[in-house]
Amino acid sequence: MARASTTTIRRIRVVGKERTPWAVRLGLGIPLALLIIAFVSWRLVGLPEEELVPRQRQLADFSFAWSCPNGHSFTGKGQLESRPCPTCGLPAVPVDVYRCTEHGDVKVEIHFDSASEDPQRPKAIQFRLPKGAWTDLSAGVRCPRCDKPMQRLADDPLSHRKHP
Numbered sequence: 001m002a003r004a005s006t007t008t009i010r011r012i013r014v015v016g017k018e019r020t021p022w023a024v025r026l027g028l029g030i031p032l033a034l035l036i037i038a039f040v041s042w043r044l045v046g047l048p049e050e051e052l053v054p055r056q057r058q059l060a061d062f063s064f065a066w067s068c069p070n071g072h073s074f075t076g077k078g079q080l081e082s083r084p085c086p087t088c089g090l091p092a093v094p095v096d097v098y099r100c101t102e103h104g105d106v107k108v109e110i111h112f113d114s115a116s117e118d119p120q121r122p123k124a125i126q127f128r129l130p131k132g133a134w135t136d137l138s139a140g141v142r143c144p145r146c147d148k149p150m151q152r153l154a155d156d157p158l159s160h161r162k163h164p
């Protein structure tokens with residue numbers, strides 16, 4: 001009789017020890033889970049739309065000189081695709097001006113990398129001289145008349161990224 005009652009007491013104690021931490025865990029865990037869900041929902045719903053498309057936003061942060069095949073120039077935000085010329089409607093592309101010390105300035109079309117490794121800084125990867133073909137920009141731009149390396153006149157707009 002004495003043995004049986006000891007066993008019963010021990011079992012109750014063991015069960016009691018297991019129950020207390022679970023009750024504490026549930027008591028803290030449920031509000032914590034609700035807090036996390038609320039925070040995540042707030043982040044997803046509350047973010048401005050452009051923050052969910054970082055690459056487009058980065059390029060659109062900058063203004064570029066654009067030029068169409070008819071020679072119309074205008075200023076517009078950066079984007080990977082061509083942009084319709086506001087004067088004639090033909091597709092325009094961003095342009096940069098390069099200077100040869102002997103032959104003067106040449107307007108060069110530039111093309112951005114759609115798969116830039118750094119989403120913070122879309123990279124210009126190709127250029128095209130007037131009536132030329134798209135060429136890799138990594139080797140620099142050479143004068144179409146004397147083949148000497150030319151210097152870009154304007155600073156790289158992407159190197160002065162604005163921090164909103």
Ligand SMILES: [Zn+2]
Nearest residue numbers: 068072085088
């Ligand atoms: Zn035009």
Ligand SMILES: [Zn+2]
Nearest residue numbers: 100103143146
């Ligand atoms: Zn030259």
